[in-house]
Amino acid sequence: MTRREIREEIFKIIFQIEFHDSEELPEQLEMFLADETGLDEDQEYVEQKCKDLMDKVPQIDELINENVSGWKTSRMSKVDLSIIRLAVYEMKYEELPRGIAINEAVEIAKKYSGEQSASFVNGALAKIS
Numbered sequence: 001m002t003r004r005e006i007r008e009e010i011f012k013i014i015f016q017i018e019f020h021d022s023e024e025l026p027e028q029l030e031m032f033l034a035d036e037t038g039l040d041e042d043q044e045y046v047e048q049k050c051k052d053l054m055d056k057v058p059q060i061d062e063l064i065n066e067n068v069s070g071w072k073t074s075r076m077s078k079v080d081l082s083i084i085r086l087a088v089y090e091m092k093y094e095e096l097p098r099g100i101a102i103n104e105a106v107e108i109a110k111k112y113s114g115e116q117s118a119s120f121v122n123g124a125l126a127k128i129s
Helices: 003-017 020-035 040-055 057-067 077-093 099-113 117-128
Strands: none
Touching: 003 020, 003 040, 003 077, 003 099, 020 077, 020 099, 040 057, 040 077, 057 077, 057 117, 077 117, 099 117
């Protein structure tokens, strides 16, 4: 799988987890990964990254709430929030260059979210970075 495809799978997992308690993360990961046949050698990486990202959600959300004026994480769509969380995680904890993280997030927003989401995600991440 390409990095973009892996990133999309991680986005799907963290989006799905938004609808469950954080205690259910291991079970949700297991169910998602059991259904996903294309991951193969990337499965362990995806699983570890999801767990690490979800452990850091409080810090990530704090950073988002401090920097995105007029919006709080509680008011954002779950799709946009998941995309932004993933990009912030990649910039802050994986030290992915901000331009790449923002571009990848915008591309995911174009594919999975509403018409205005790509602009919103771009603006939010620009303020955070």
